[in-house]
Structure formats: structure tokens, C-alpha cells
Amino acid sequence: MNVQLLRATPSGDDLAGEAAAICTRSDKPDKARDHALMSGHQSILEHIVFTFRIGGISRVTLAQLTRHRLASYDVESQRYTNTNQQSIIIPPSIAQNDILHDEYIQIIKQTQAFYEKAVFMGIPKEDARYACIEGTCTRLILTMNARELRHFFSLRCCNRAQWEIRELADRMLAICKQECPAIFEDAGPGCVRHNCPEFRPCGHERTHDWDGESNDN
Ligand SMILES: Cc1cc2nc3c(=O)[nH]c(=O)nc-3n(C[C@H](O)[C@H](O)[C@H](O)COP(=O)(O)OP(=O)(O)OC[C@H]3O[C@@H](n4cnc5c(N)ncnc54)[C@H](O)[C@@H]3O)c2cc1C
Numbered sequence: 001m002n003v004q005l006l007r008a009t010p011s012g013d014d015l016a017g018e019a020a021a022i023c024t025r026s027d028k029p030d031k032a033r034d035h036a037l038m039s040g041h042q043s044i045l046e047h048i049v050f051t052f053r054i055g056g057i058s059r060v061t062l063a064q065l066t067r068h069r070l071a072s073y074d075v076e077s078q079r080y081t082n083t084n085q086q087s088i089i090i091p092p093s094i095a096q097n098d099i100l101h102d103e104y105i106q107i108i109k110q111t112q113a114f115y116e117k118a119v120f121m122g123i124p125k126e127d128a129r130y131a132c133i134e135g136t137c138t139r140l141i142l143t144m145n146a147r148e149l150r151h152f153f154s155l156r157c158c159n160r161a162q163w164e165i166r167e168l169a170d171r172m173l174a175i176c177k178q179e180c181p182a183i184f185e186d187a188g189p190g191c192v193r194h195n196c197p198e199f200r201p202c203g204h205e206r207t208h209d210w211d212g213e214s215n216d217n
Helices: 014-024 027-036 042-047 059-065 098-120 125-131 144-154 163-179
Strands: 002-008 051-056 071-075 135-147
Touching: 014 027, 014 042, 027 042, 042 135, 042 144, 051 059, 051 071, 051 163, 059 135, 059 163, 071 163, 098 125, 135 144, 144 163
Parallel strands: none
Antiparallel strands: 002 051, 051 135, 071 135
């Protein structure tokens, strides 16, 4: 997986402060921002926008990601590109099981052979792709504002989220914290704010900085 910040609104923390300060005619924008956020006045975050280039995530994770509607997406087309040239994610649980790992590799080989044969025989890529597995990787460009990003992190950095989208969200959060430390200081799952909303809490509070290894696909 690789996650790269393409663009971010410059000085996002300051801009959120300006937005908050205009509401109350405050001459202390930082204070106004912090008070606004504590009071749930989150529209000040909508002026700050981040655009990411994301690669090496599975189509499983793409489906979960695009459930977040307050965002813009452009995704590599499987109609116009050769899906067989994409890597395939092997979930750690399968990778650790010798028997299932071998079977999974066989399935990948079979579907890839089918895809190539079908395209060779004149089947359009848009139809051949039906044989591809959900672990097939994709790449996309994603734009979200800071309010939606905080919401996204609250759901997807949570231990209850699946490991792959959690890794994606953790990497994005690490970038956002670098760009706008004030806005994203307490972003992440509820437990970061000692306020877990889960019906069945996992019992393991998360530290919210991503510290995984880079695995650029
Ligand atoms: C751990 C986990 C498990 C999940 N399991 C499933 C599952 O089994 N099946 C499944 O289908 N989905 C599942 N989801 C997806 C989930 O139901 C949401 O679709 C997804 O998380 C997007 O979140 P959202 O709707 O809050 O936010 P976004 O689309 O990111 O929207 C942000 C916020 O805007 C507001 N909003 C956006 N659109 C509307 C609207 N049309 N009307 C009113 N308010 C709106 C809401 O307040 C919303 O919270 C799961 C999500 C998680 C995190």
C-alpha cells in the first residue's frame, strides 16, 4: 500500500482559526478554532481539503472506502487497463496458513490465466474482469475535507475496522497530523478521546500514530 499527499490547503490550522474567528469577531483565531471544535462547530473544517494518491489497496478496501460519500474519487478503470498487471493482496491470515496460502495462489493463477485467455479471445476487458478476485489491487485519487476526514478516521482507525482500511486510514491520519496538527490532534477512533461508541468495545485503546512499515505496491 502506498499513500501520498498530492495537495492540501496551505496553513489549514490557521484557516480553520480564521473561519472560527469571523463567527465571533475574535482576535484570537487559534483559541476560537479550539473552542469551536470543542463545541462541535465543525463546519470550520470544511474549508480545508486534502487530496491523496492511493495505490496498492484491494478492491475489498475500495468498496469500503467509497461508502464514505462526502469525498471525490477517481479510480483506475478496469475497462481500459489490464487488470492482470495489478498486484493481489494476500491477507495475513491466509499468508500464515500454508495450505490455504497455496490454494489462494492457485486461484490467483487460474483467474489470471482465464483473464488473459478471455482477452486474447476477444472478450472485452470490462467482461473479463468479472473473473478477477476482490484481492486485486487498484489505485485512485481521493479528495476529502478535514471534517469528513475526522469522521472517516473515527470509523476506520478503530480496531473494529478491517485491517487493510485501518492501515490506509492510519497512514492518511499520520499525514494529516503533520499538515494540520491542531485540527487532527485528537482525531482517530473514539478511544483516543476516551469515548468509545462501540456496542462491543475491543478493550484495546489505540495509539493513533501509524508506525507500520512501508510496503509500496
Ligand atoms: C466497522 C464497520 C463495519 C461496517 N459494516 C458494514 C456492513 O456490514 N454493511 C454495510 O452496508 N456497511 C457497513 N459499514 C459501512 C457503514 O455503514 C457506512 O456506510 C460507512 O462507514 C460510511 O459512513 P457514514 O455513512 O457515516 O459516512 P459518510 O458517507 O462518510 O458521511 C458522513 C456523514 O454525513 C452524513 N450523511 C452522509 N450522507 C447522508 C445521507 N444521505 N443522509 C443523511 N446523512 C448523511 C452522516 O452524518 C454521515 O455520518 C461498516 C462500517 C464500519 C466502520
